[in-house]
Amino acid sequence: MHVKLSHAVLALLVLMMLSSGTVFAEGKVPQRIVSVTPNITENLFALGVGDRVVGVTSWCTYPPEATERTVIGDAFSLNMEVLLSLQPDIVIGDSNLVAGHIEQLQSLGIEVASTDPTTVEEVIESMVTLGDLVGAGEAGRALAAQMRARLAELTAKVPAGSSKRVFVEIWYEPVMTAGPGSFLDELINLAGGENIAADTGQAWPQLSEEQVLARDPEVVILTNFNMEEALQRPAWQGLTAYQTGAVYEVNPDLYVRGTPRLLDGLAELIHLIHGLEL
Numbered sequence: 001m002h003v004k005l006s007h008a009v010l011a012l013l014v015l016m017m018l019s020s021g022t023v024f025a026e027g028k029v030p031q032r033i034v035s036v037t038p039n040i041t042e043n044l045f046a047l048g049v050g051d052r053v054v055g056v057t058s059w060c061t062y063p064p065e066a067t068e069r070t071v072i073g074d075a076f077s078l079n080m081e082v083l084l085s086l087q088p089d090i091v092i093g094d095s096n097l098v099a100g101h102i103e104q105l106q107s108l109g110i111e112v113a114s115t116d117p118t119t120v121e122e123v124i125e126s127m128v129t130l131g132d133l134v135g136a137g138e139a140g141r142a143l144a145a146q147m148r149a150r151l152a153e154l155t156a157k158v159p160a161g162s163s164k165r166v167f168v169e170i171w172y173e174p175v176m177t178a179g180p181g182s183f184l185d186e187l188i189n190l191a192g193g194e195n196i197a198a199d200t201g202q203a204w205p206q207l208s209e210e211q212v213l214a215r216d217p218e219v220v221i222l223t224n225f226n227m228e229e230a231l232q233r234p235a236w237q238g239l240t241a242y243q244t245g246a247v248y249e250v251n252p253d254l255y256v257r258g259t260p261r262l263l264d265g266l267a268e269l270i271h272l273i274h275g276l277e278l
Helices: 008-020 038-046 064-068 080-085 095-107 120-133 137-156 183-190 209-215 227-231 240-244 262-274
Strands: 033-035 053-056 090-092 111-113 164-169 193-195 219-222 247-249
Touching: 033 038, 038 053, 038 064, 038 120, 090 120, 095 111, 120 137, 120 183, 120 262, 137 183, 137 262, 164 183, 164 209, 164 262, 183 193, 183 262, 219 227, 219 240, 219 262, 227 247
Parallel strands: 033 053, 033 090, 090 111, 164 193, 164 219, 219 247
Antiparallel strands: none
16 A cells, blocks of 8 residues: 655654554544545544544535535645644645645644555555554454455456456546546456456546447446436447446446445446346
8 A cells, every 4th residue: 555645754754653553642542633535534434533523625525424524625725724723633635635735734733644545455454554543443454354355255246257348437528437547447357347448558548439439348337427418429329338228327436435435336336247236
């Protein structure tokens, strides 16, 4: 799992803290947490420390309780005045988002950390890391074990030798999809599918409409809540997925956020690709 921070000295400090499983003085854990990414917010609640989350971004919409917290910004910028008014012990999230505020937060005695998993296994490991970071190590290890067990259970149900070509549409104009390095690509593989963008070498590649048509996906997954528009595209009517009615709309949060709900996304993919009821 990749653990990084926005400042070289702070990175070394936090890496030492994470490896030892403690961040604060012995017996003291952060009581006021600000999360600046949706996945961190969701994972903090999953670890049972949602009551200690005092600030989130406007994109932190799950669980519903998260929307009751003070909003300190969005995915692109932070309102430092609001953030500091919450008097957080620690700010956790995307290191790029907090990069411009590291020194100010440090000078006020506020810890800053980020975990950046890029695979399903790293997401599972991040539950332990994050749990240790906020004094919920036991809950983190339990959650990781539950996720590994469910992952094994789901993948064991994937029919052997029944792979189908899958196209996931992130955006239409231009056509953007998910490729190697994205959770979606890994989930397609785990679900027994064949990602038609597997050869792009990019996590979020653009494809021409002609490329999509030539690769003739057998399953089309829409993530932008545009089913009505997608079904009316004249050039796409001959695709196998369109001919067989295998065009589906999904909640993108299950596929792009590094949280336990990735496994809900995997279960849904297995169902959509193979027709299995899980």
